[in-house]
Amino acid sequence: MESTRRLTPRRDPQQQRSKDRIQLILEVTARLMDEVGFDDLTTILIAKEAGMSVGTLYHYFPNKHSILRAIARNWLDHWDQVILEINALPIETMEMEEVVNILIDTFARVYQKQKGILHLVRAMFAIPELKDLDERHDEFIIANMANILPQIGINKSLTDRKYIARTYLEMTHALLLVACQQRGTRARQTLEDTRELVYCLFLRHL
Amino acid sequence: MESTRRLTPRRDPQQQRSKDRIQLILEVTARLMDEVGFDDLTTILIAKEAGMSVGTLYHYFPNKHSILRAIARNWLDHWDQVILEINALPIETMEMEEVVNILIDTFARVYQKQKGILHLVRAMFAIPELKDLDERHDEFIIANMANILPQIGINKSLTDRKYIARTYLEMTHALLLVACQQRGTRARQTLEDTRELVYCLFLRHL
């Protein structure tokens, strides 16, 4: 252990009451992140809004970043689960176009589902302590995509497929965030473009 | 004025000595940003490394963010200038492929030129006070791209062209940052992919 700071909750909650409080802290933090912004989000404010003292807050989370980390984890875990489900589909039997549709639709839903996604992504990018979470998740998505690619006809080396998967991931990430900030027709149009560009990327590496 | 915080240097430097010191602060900050990271970058450290007291630092910059803002401004200004130069080319006479090549090559050079580009982009994303800089710049690039598009055969409404330009900007931004983190063949491959995807995006909206 030594000087490495803990980023996980101090201890696993045993009682329902504790679990509720942790959940409450996460919800309050996610809400405040949207309301007061990232900079004015203080631990004392979070504690006050959650109806407890700072001390109690620190009883459940070892530091401020670990709260954001827990929110990020929930989101990334959901995403990981979704890619596993896609990977379990009978992809070899499908058209590439259909697979791309499923990928984009599912990913888009993952982004739209998370409240305050823009702030969360910003936090993951800005806070060094959250970088490892983001990186591990990226690698997980990339590994799964590298597994999907040969099933749609991209029979390259694993290294090459991982490389393609990274390009896929970064591109969709950027464009899905744009779509999250748009409404109605425009948002749908961006999804269409994303779909088409992914299709284009895959065709190029066939 | 009232309670709005100043983000520009306190006063325009009149003497060469002052200009040198401002330049020194910017260089030291850019270097430290890479060396100690974003979080451990304190004003006292910057002042010490620049061989002056905090007070003197604050004589030239009203606050910490304004230093990062000045670095960001320099980069964005360079970029703005580059897009103006491209816009001044006889684009109507060129093939779309050639135009895309020039765009990607030039943009890639803008990204590679900036020392610590990843930290800078992170700062622009994370610090709300720098958001307006980024937004104004985005709009400038988008306006110029919207002007270039009809010259390569994309004759849509201004709104539609701006929309295409945003997709172009976000996509290239994401992928050029990826390329900055890669080396040699891989980096070149990412540039190739970016080129191809932009080409694909433009063809789609022809």
Add this chain to the structure above:
DNA sequence: ACCTGAACACCGTTCAAGT
């Protein structure tokens, strides 16, 4: 056993005093 909040450490910023 769990909670509180004053106290501590640290960093951004200021300003009275020095040259």
Add this chain to the structure above:
DNA sequence: ACCTGAACACCGTTCAAGT
């Protein structure tokens, strides 16, 4: 006129004392 750095405000974090 310019510079210094102790002092102040504020926020993350801790821990002795309370229930």
